[in-house]
Amino acid sequence: MTFRSSTTTARTSSEVRAVARTQTLLAGQNGIGTVRRTILPGGLRVVTETLPSVRSATFGIWVQVGSRDETPTLNGATHYLEHLLFKGTRKRSALDISSAMDAVGGEMNAFTAKEYTCYYARVLDTDLPLAIDVVCDMLTGSLIEAEDVDAERGVILEEIAMTEDDPGDCVHDLFSHTMLGDTPLGRPVLGTVDTVNALDRDRIARFYKKHYDPTHLVVAAAGNVDHATVVRQVRRAFEKAGALSRTDAVPVTPREGRRDLRTAGRVGLLNRKTEQAHVVLGMPGLSRTDERRWALGVLSTALGGGMSSRLFQEVREKRGLAYSVYSYTSGFADCGLFGVYAGCRPSQIHDVLKICRDGLDQVAAEGLSDEEIGRAVGQLSGSTVLGLEDTGALMNRIGKSELCWGTQMSVDDMLARIAAVTPDDVRAVARDVLGQRPSLSVIGALKDKQADRLDEAVA
Secondary structure, X not given: OOOOOOOOOOOOHHHHHXXXXXXXXXXXXXXXXXXXXXXXXXXXXXXXXXXOOOOEEEEEEEEOOOHHHOOHHHOOHHHHHHHHOOOEEOOOEHHHHHHHHHOOOOEEEEEEOOOOEEEEEEEEHHHHHHHHHHHHHHXXXXXXXXXXXXXXXXXXXXXXXXXXXXXXXXXXXXXXXXXXXXXXXXXXXXXXXXXXXXXXXXXXXHHHHHHOOHHHEEEEEEEOOOXXXXXXXXXXXXXXXXXXXXXXXXXXXXXXXXXXXXXXOOXXXXXXXXXXXXXXXXXEOOOOXXXXXXXXXXXXXXXXXXXXXHHHHHHHHOOOOOOEEEEEEEEOOOOEEEEEEEEEOHHHHHHHHHHHHHHHXXXXXXXXXXXXXXXXXXXXXXXXXXXXXOHHHHHHHHHHHHHHXXXXXXXXXXXXXXXXXXXXXXXXXXXXHHOOOOEEEEEEOOOHHHHHOHHHHHO
């Protein structure tokens, strides 16, 4: 039975609600920016944000599975599966999938993170039904053929090699491992050469069946879209695949906690012949649900979020010791990381580390000036709005919000939360986070004496 809104059928409103539950989560002005959610039978959630003034639409499906859901021997399976879903379904070959999007000038891609995976397509609004059909078909009808597993293995190994050839990227994986050790969150999203080589078709197919059911999925669409139409098309696609009638679905359970995270004073060194030394100095941060995350965002912005930030001024502008220096936060369901990255010549690594460590210690003890905090609030507010200026960003926001928080926050509410951060809030979170003893990760060509001194930065 196909779902239709109460405005287009003779069903009563109570009959419609018995089939699917629909809520307006955010009410925009004149329908612009309105966010709605429908929960279909089987637990599939569909959220949309309507923006009639644009001519595009982005459609995505978020899956609540990431690399932290893998056992050690399955490390890399989530990312492997992301590749395989583009290799063909019962209805379409791999060429059919790519040709369908190319024929309408659409963009199609996917990404895997530590706690979720997302598949998406951005098209003209008139081509949204095609995007829905193709992406839903990939999620529900993937064949996962043994020959595709073997063929894609080489592609993934090349992707791992490409990442390892970029030390500025690889150092963040090293930092996660330094901080979190041999745990699901500490392992690389891509897996390793050994784990990828060990994965076979049967193990990946079991992983697919276990995690890709409606209770683990959020469908999101943003742009010039009509909510009832999107729901109807999504439901039709999932019903054809029998995905809404599964009785063996396993509800999502809370992720295992890492609240006991203690990583003070660890040093991870990968001595590799590079022109620069790449360093990340950091400590445990906050989970993505911690209410102090707004103050931590302001703190990180003031410390290393732009050209006027304290670390950028001290390391690059005043001393010319690095081209790139910045701070960042990573929030997971139950823990987080805070880090400062810099890339510099190996001969200057200890000068850079001393400046960064002294800077963190000073802010932990004294806080930031009101001027720095005010500037950071403005910068963070502006970047938040500017980062939501296309339908892809809007789809990411509502999809991730539904998957990770189960709620939606308007842009105005987000700006209000940022503006409400006080100097006392920033000082308190600086004491809590920056006051911890840091750990350090380094990739570069260091001499023995330089490597021996790395412990000074985390003493």
